[in-house]
Every structure is written in C-alpha cells, then in structure tokens.
Amino acid sequence: MPGDRGRAPEETDAPLPHEDALLAVRAAEGDDQAFEALVHRHAPVLLRLATRLLGSPTEAEDAVQEAFVSAWRKLPEFRGDARFGTWMHRIVTNRCLNLLRSRQPVTALDNVPEPQAPEHQVSPTRAAEAHAAVRDLSRAIEGLSPEQRVCWVLRELDGEPYESIAETVGISQEAVRGRVFRARRYLTEAMAGWR
Amino acid sequence: MTEQQTPRALADLVGAAVLATRGVAFLRPGLAELLRSSVGLGAGRGTAGAAGPSGVRVQRRKGSPEVDIEVYVVLHRGHRALDVTRAVRSAVVEALAAGTAGEPGEAIPAQVRVTVTGVV
Amino acid sequence: MAMNEDGTPRGTAFDGVPEEGTVREEGTVPEEETLPCGRELARVWEQAETDEPDPHTADCPHCAEALRALRALEGVVARARVDEPEERQWDTAALAGRVMDVVRLELRPGRTLALGGDDEDAWIVEAAAARTFRAAVDALPGVRAGSCRVETTPVNTATASAPPAGRLPRGPARVRIEVQVGLSWNLHLVADEVRARIVEAADGELGLRIAAVDVVVADLLDEDEADLLDAADRLDEADRRDEGGPR
Numbered sequence: 347m348p349g350d351r352g353r354a355p356e357e358t359d360a361p362l363p364h365e366d367a368l369l370a371v372r373a374a375e376g377d378d379q380a381f382e383a384l385v386h387r388h389a390p391v392l393l394r395l396a397t398r399l400l401g402s403p404t405e406a407e408d409a410v411q412e413a414f415v416s417a418w419r420k421l422p423e424f425r426g427d428a429r430f431g432t433w434m435h436r437i438v439t440n441r442c443l444n445l446l447r448s449r450q451p452v453t454a455l456d457n458v459p460e461p462q463a464p465e466h467q468v469s470p471t472r473a474a475e476a477h478a479a480v481r482d483l484s485r486a487i488e489g490l491s492p493e494q495r496v497c498w499v500l501r502e503l504d505g506e507p508y509e510s511i512a513e514t515v516g517i518s519q520e521a522v523r524g525r526v527f528r529a530r531r532y533l534t535e536a537m538a539g540w541r
Numbered sequence: 542m543t544e545q546q547t548p549r550a551l552a553d554l555v556g557a558a559v560l561a562t563r564g565v566a567f568l569r570p571g572l573a574e575l576l577r578s579s580v581g582l583g584a585g586r587g588t589a590g591a592a593g594p595s596g597v598r599v600q601r602r603k604g605s606p607e608v609d610i611e612v613y614v615v616l617h618r619g620h621r622a623l624d625v626t627r628a629v630r631s632a633v634v635e636a637l638a639a640g641t642a643g644e645p646g647e648a649i650p651a652q653v654r655v656t657v658t659g660v661v
Numbered sequence: 662m663a664m665n666e667d668g669t670p671r672g673t674a675f676d677g678v679p680e681e682g683t684v685r686e687e688g689t690v691p692e693e694e695t696l697p698c699g700r701e702l703a704r705v706w707e708q709a710e711t712d713e714p715d716p717h718t719a720d721c722p723h724c725a726e727a728l729r730a731l732r733a734l735e736g737v738v739a740r741a742r743v744d745e746p747e748e749r750q751w752d753t754a755a756l757a758g759r760v761m762d763v764v765r766l767e768l769r770p771g772r773t774l775a776l777g778g779d780d781e782d783a784w785i786v787e788a789a790a791a792r793t794f795r796a797a798v799d800a801l802p803g804v805r806a807g808s809c810r811v812e813t814t815p816v817n818t819a820t821a822s823a824p825p826a827g828r829l830p831r832g833p834a835r836v837r838i839e840v841q842v843g844l845s846w847n848l849h850l851v852a853d854e855v856r857a858r859i860v861e862a863a864d865g866e867l868g869l870r871i872a873a874v875d876v877v878v879a880d881l882l883d884e885d886e887a888d889l890l891d892a893a894d895r896l897d898e899a900d901r902r903d904e905g906g907p908r
Contacts, residue, residue, distance in 0.1 A: 364805075364841060364886060365893070371807040371839075372795065376769035376788035378761070379661075385760050389753035394745065407756055414760040418767065480741045483734075502738050527703045531694070534730040537737060616789075618796075623776045623868020626783035654825075657785040658770055660792055 363429060370430040374421040381421070385414055388431055392438050398503045399442035399496060401484055409445060413437045436514050439496060443515065446492035479540050486536035490529050497522050498529035548599040551608065551640075551649075556597045558636035559612055562628050564620030568596030569613035569658045596658075607650045615659035626655040696723040706731055773828040774813055776868050784828060787811050790867060794838060797862035798855050799894050803843025803887040807879055810837045814872060833872035834863070839879040843887030852876040 366387070372380035389410065396406035417424075417437055424433065487495060493515075500511045501522075508526075512519040559565055596613040610633060616625055630653050637649045694702040698721045705724050708715055709731060718724040771787030787810070795806035813829045824830045836859055842851050856874040863869045882890065 364880065364882060365890060367880075368805055368807045368841060372809075375791060375808060375810070376771050377792055377795075378764050378768060379792070381764060382757060382761050385757045386753060389756055390751040393751045393753065393756070397745075411756055411759055415763045418760075418764050422769070476737075476740045477744075479737045480744055483737045483741055502735075503742060523707075527706065530706065530731065530734065531702070534734050537734055538730070540733055540737065618793075618866075621866055621868055622785055622789075622793075623781075623783060626776060626781070630783075652782070654782040655784070656773065657776070657783075657789050658768075659786070660789045 366430045367426055370421065370424060370426060373418070374424055381418055384430060388434050389414075391431070392434055395435065395504060396438055396442055398499045399439065400445060401487065405445065406442075409441050410438060413441050416441075439500070439514050443492055443496050446495060449492075479537070482540070483533070483537060486533050489536065490532060494525045494529040494532070497525040498533075501526045548601065548608075551610075551637075552597045552599045554636050554640045555599065555610055555612065555633050558632040559597065559614060559629050562625065562632045564616050564625035565629065566615045566617045566659075566661050569615060607652060610651050610653045612653065612655045613658050614655065615661055616657055618660055622657050622660070626657065629653075629655045696721075696727060698723040700724060702727055772812060774811060774834060774869065775824070775829065775831040779831055785867060785869065790834075790863075790869060793862055793866050794836060794859050797858040797866070798838065798840060801851075801854055801858060802891055803846060803882065803884075804851060804855065805841040805882070805890050805894075806838055807841060808837075808839040811835070833870040835873045835875070836863075836871065837875040837877070839877045841880040841882050841890075842878050843882050843884055845884060845887075848878055851878070 366384070369380045369384050369387075373384060392410045392413065393403075393406055396409045397403050400406050400409065413434065417434060424430075428436075487498075490498060496515060497511055500506045500514065501508070506514075508519045508522050511522045515522070556568060559568065598609075598611040600609045601607075602609065612629060612633065614625070614629060616622060633653050634651065637651055640649075696702055696705065698717075700717070700721070700723070705718060705727050707713075708718065709728055718728070769788065771791070773784050773786055774790060775781075776783040776785050790811045791809040794809050794811070798804055798806040811834050813832045813834050838855065838859065840851070840855055842848070855876045859874050860871050863871045
C-alpha cells in the first residue's frame, strides 16, 4: 500500500494531456462542446474523489456538478499554467471541504470513539468481516474534523504526496502531515477492535 | 399588422418557418431551457432571456407598420452559413405574407436580422 | 499556480478555522504522543511510511504495537478501496447532461461577425466561426487547432455604416489560430496548409470573407500522440455521422 502512494493528481489525469490543454483553450474561448468533452473525461475521477471526501455519492454528484459549472465560468481566466485535471481536482476538493464544514457537528466534544468490536463471535466469513470493517471505518471517518478528513482522504485513499495536498488545500506540508497524523491516530483508536 | 397579430403570435409564425428551413438545427436555446434546468446554479446570467422563448424576437417600430425581427439559429454542419441565413430570411418573409393572406394590403413590412449562434 | 478556485483566494482554504487544539474534535488527540520507549508516535509512523530503517523500532515491542495499529488501519483502507466501484462504472452521462444544461444558458459566443454583403443583415458569432475553422484544421493529419480568434476590420471606416450594438463592423475577417503540429511537418508548409483550409472553410462553409490568417505553432506533438489525436478526430467525426446530422 505505501507503494500506491505518491502520485500527484495530474498523473491521474485522463490520457493525452495535450488533448486536455487543447480542449481547455477551446472551452475558454466559448466552445461548449469542448467543455462537454472535458466533463466526460474528468467526471469519473472527480466523482470518486468527491465520494471519498463526502462519504455520499449523491452529495458527491452535486458537488462535482457545481464544480464543473463554476469551472465553466472561470475558464476564461484559466491560463493553462495548471493542468485542467489538477485545477478541477482543486475546485472539487475545496467545494467538498466547504460542504463538510457546513455540516452540523454530529458528535460532542468528547468524541474519541468507543473501540468498535466485531459484533459477531461465531466464525464469520472473511469477506463479511472485511465488509463490516470497511463499514466501521466509514463511520469512524465521520468523526474527523473537515480539515483532517480532507487531508487524510487525499493521502490515504487518493495516494497523493504531502506536497500536492498542501498545494491543493493551501496550507503548509507540515500542517498536512499534522492533520494526517491526527486522523490516523483517531482512526486507529476507532478501529482498535479490528486488530 | 392586424391588431389580432400580437408580437408573440408573429414570433411563433416566424419560429416555425425558420425551423422548417434546411440547414437549421434549432433556434437558440432560450427561456424554456432556462426554466427546465436545475435551480440554484446561477441560471440567468447568460443572455438567453433577451431573445424570447424561442430564439425569435419581434418588435414593432413606433409610429410605423414595420416590425423588426431578430432570429438566432444553430445550424447543422455541412450547410453554408450565409446561404442558410438567406433561406431563413426568405422563409420569414414568405411566412409573414402567408400569415396575412386574405387581408389585402396587409403584408407586414419587416426588417429581418439573422444571427448564427452555433454549428452542430 | 496563480489560479483561484471557487472564488477562494489561493492559500486561504483553511482560513477562518481555529487552529488545532481549539477545535471540537482536534483537542481530543494530543499534539504529541510519546510511547513508553520514549519514541514519538508520529515519528514512528512517519518512518514506517518512508521505509526508513531504524534498529530500535525493529526490536521495540511498543513501536511494534504502534505499527501493528497503523498496518491494521491500512489494511481496512485497502479493502475500502477495493470495494469502491471502478472508475468506468461511474455513470457520468446524467451528470454531464445537467452540467451542460446550465452551461448552455451561460454561453460565451464572443464577437458577432457580419456575413454576406452590405445590404444583408446576417451575422455569425465568433465561437461558431472558430468551431468551423478548428474542425477544418483538425482534418489535416497530425494537426490540431487550439485558440482561434476572429475579428473583422472595416474596409473604409468613413463610408461603412455603423454596425448594430455589440457587433463588429462589416469587412473581411482576420483570423488568428494556434495549432499543435506533429513533428514530421515542415513548419512553413503546415502554416500554408492551415491558411488554405481556413480560407476554404470561410468561403465554403460560412460565407465569410477573409483578409488574413495568422498561424501560430503553439506546440509540437510527437508522432504517437499526433496519431492518437487523429484517431480521436475520426471517432468524433463518426459520432457526428451517427447522430444523423446532414452532411
């Protein structure tokens, strides 16, 4: 797993980066069909990202939709100094971060979770057990602060380097490391029952 | 122009004639699409509303029987844009004449402006 | 990157949020945590992440326990990734449809250019003319069009009648187009070819008079990429035919 980490978001861009750059220029000059092509090329990756960040496919669809609309409006200012995929990644991440912040706090101050023990004692199948663990993990993620959650998801699920996370969310690498550490600390505690 | 023919009725007449012209894919998306689309995404920032519901705008001139007609069309590729705008103009003029047939001397003098807003 | 996104000035994404230690959740996990062996937990995990060898950690039961906890979490995370639908399984058609519904209400047609003679009240928006020119240029093997701007220059400003509001004066058009070109092209030759295609398309497909065409080679493509892009062009063309548009 540490092996799959370390990709910058642009490396997960759709193939043919020249094609993206070209489509973005066309779209910036008002070619809506070029923009539609960009939407099709980038929507899958962005939907997966937003679903990871928000934990809800429905909310993720809304977030990605709004991000694309906002991108269309801002494209004339897009000078192509970032790749289109990187730019969209950043717009989606920041939109999700704002959505997470606007959610009502679910838990009270003292929310270090009870270790979740596997509920079943009688030789469950490995698959069922793994499934239950994943479910508990997504529940535990809800206990992270929006900032911790975003940094942790980009690091652990998207496998991004600290450097590009720092750039995406606009904080220092050290701050990203701190948030990822606290998220891990919290989650290992929450998942203690699974060791 | 007869009193019965409101600008809206004329716009419908003109719109039908334009859509029947070879090479025309559709009238420029207008208010109908605006209302259909999802709410809350900043709809209405564009200029779609200005042309009326169908990409056809009809305006009477003050103190004159003449009307100004503006048509916004999206064309199919493979048709020469200038030729299509000419065909559109003829179709509009014919439609106006036919629409007022039976009322001698009532053919509506019109100034027709055609704008190609897209090619698909 | 100088881009703002979402109207948020760069670098302020986390502004307005109290720093660690004061926020609801964050206060519950200590800033620094030292294991009974004296090592900091954060440091132990970081070493594990960078595969940095450490003789102490290898033998220390406390460090081993801390690493087991991290590995267990990573195991569940890996499993969560496996459980996600694969990229191509996301249904993006509906999403793209909704996005484009909004986009088409906020089009950027650009300038409005006159078509035909002085007595004709016929016009075409720059975006539509540019699309036609790009398509004509894309049809050249190993060439792809990017930026394309079109404007008209009045032949004689004294006699030309003033154009309607928001429209460019009548007169032949000047085109500026940027192209990406495959390495096998001679650059002078390709500029001539591009110019010829645009003049041809302006007359044959639009009915727009051309005064000049400026061709800028913005990028060179290696042959593999040029081939792929040509293949993509052919697919686009096939799609268009499938949609039944008259040719």
